[in-house]
Amino acid sequence: MGQHLVSPTPWQRLPAAAAPALRARLGTVADAVARQATEAIGTGNDDATLARDVRRGVDVALQRFVDLVGTDEPALPAGVRETFVDLGAAEAREDRPPETLLAALRTSARVMLRETADALTDALAPRSLTTAALLDLSDAVTAFVDELAAATTEGFTLQLRELAGERDRRRRLLAELLVRGNAPERAVLAAAEGIGWRGVGEVVAVLLPPEQTRRTQFRFRDDAVVLERERDTVLLVRHGRTATREHLARVLAGRGAVVGVTVDWPRVPQSVRLAELAAQLVRAGAGDDVGGVDGGPVGDPPVFADDHLATLAVRGEQSAFALLGERRLAPFAGLPEPARGRLLETLRSWLRHWGSRAAVADELRVHPQTVSYRVRQLRDLLGADLDDADARFELALVLADPVGRRVPPAYR
Template sequence: MAGEITESIYAGNDDAKIAQDIRRGVGAALERFVDLVGTNEPALPAGVRETFVDLGAAEAREDRAPATLLLALRTAARVMLRETSNALAEARPPAIEDLIDLSDAITAYVDELVAATTDGFTLQLREQAGERDRRRRLLAEMLVRGSAPERAVLAAAEGIGWRRIDNVVPILLPPEQTRHAQFRYRDEAVALERERDSVLLLRQGRPASREMLERTLKGRGAVVGVTVDWARVPQAVRLAELTAQLASDGVDPNDPIFAEDHLATLALRGEQAAFAILTERRLAPFAALREATRERHLETLHSWLRHWGSRTAVADELRVHPQTVSYRIRQLRELLDGDLDDADARFELALVLADRPRR
């Protein structure tokens, strides 16, 4: 009978593992029902109940919904009601009260089977979720604290499904905002809860863009660190912590604070990590140039900034024709895409270039 029920449910399905699990569950249900006839034993003693708990857990481990197994058990209930009614009719004509009692008994029995199966499914999901949470906390802790071997970090990342880490954005959040952020970013972020705040590490991508973060973190009390490669997360977290201390009264408390807006201030306060990141960002447009061209452009830019854009003063210092200066500045404007017209960008460029000779 168990085989017939399985075949009726899985007609056209060639998954032998599923069919085997269903056949085992239906068979155990039918056998136990037969054993119960004429006794006062509980429907599912501990040993029998564990069989169905294990079946539900197996569905969760196989990443399958329990619906098919539960369908099989309910189908078995209909078969049991039909077969037992037929058997009773062969002995004597059943009264309507007998059929109602039989139906109630089978329904109650199957409800216990379903409850045991669902319990197993739920318990397994909780266990898996707990293991996933543990792995995610482990990766977050490795990245925030630093110093873990690269192979250990990559293995921890792979353990949560991150085939690549690339760059991440650290975000400081009040403890009460952690669950919301974890739910929103799901598999794209890991979090480490600390005594006074939480560090959310969000993988670089569209959700981590400034535009998106300004919208999604509004009113969350967030401090957004700079985007860095995973090995420099501890530095980025420290810069975010220092940025939180720099927040002025003029900042809207509902808006997230971005560490990238305060890199120059942190650099002037002696934070070498801030200076290094600021240098990388401001000099990134020059990275693809040949060395001689790059040095010529940087020399011209430095002079132009120090002389407040005076073409004559730059020409005198570099000992070139003023038209040569104009030509180079046009090239710099194309390369820097409007930064020469931005006061903050000019200040940061001047700060970075002033330190180049010493370095």
């Protein structure tokens, strides 16, 4: 009894009369199954291609099922199986979830069972269609549709792997273009479009140990691209919620990450370089207790290059100095030239003389009340930064250099 129930070819037990009875109603059964299957997939519009593909699959499946009646042949020979592998692949290309196709197959199985049972009832004497015969029919339909599901699932999976490989290639291309730098804008934008990004905008580079790449990349999903290098991995995260310092600190904690600065995409190589220099700086200052890329034990939290720009600038790193200038002097960028010059001159003197109004007035040869008026303007522009020791140091550093006082375009 057990062997009877688990037979791999349950269609062998169907009565001989089933084949001609089903063949006579193939058109009617195909219409019903195709209609229900198409509705189960449901694209929300009149998709002629989908309807044609479904009808072709239904016709092939029903014809094969009729041919199986009374035989011990496997459900799907190579040619027939390929039809359903292709159908599954097409569903993947249309970006429909696998559950949709499986739901359509389940619906098809129910319709097919009902229609074939009706066909047998019409063909056989009423008493000949016993409960056992109906169970045999149910077993045959279920086993057959299971084989169809296996074939379509294989096609869906194979197509997903191919698509994933192509997506990975496109994402790697964009990462290479950005990290290498100097790529034509049209090439970068085309690569970004190829992975579904609408433009590139601002990007932050994150350096990771190779063993942390896959786990970390998953946390950013479509918001990041990755370039694997010999000793580390560069994760490029585009501007948005996932690129905020708070999110990066939380997601990258304990992963040995070093976060570069957020830059517009043509300057991604700067972000990568500053991350590399920040990692070297921190390792040199803290020894083996600090992790980061190539830095021994993994540290927590990640290293942020933003926290070390001033030190790098003092050590002669021009990109760090330029970024400091852009950030610290950005509030002055919208002022007319005469006013901007006066305020920067006053700020430079105010910082050098530790806020002494008399000393500033004497150096600039203006009235002390003029100094007070200008300092109020500075507070309006700089806010709390004017009282923050780190901010004042960075302002003094930038203003000490004539090039820095040219006020580069706003960084953000």
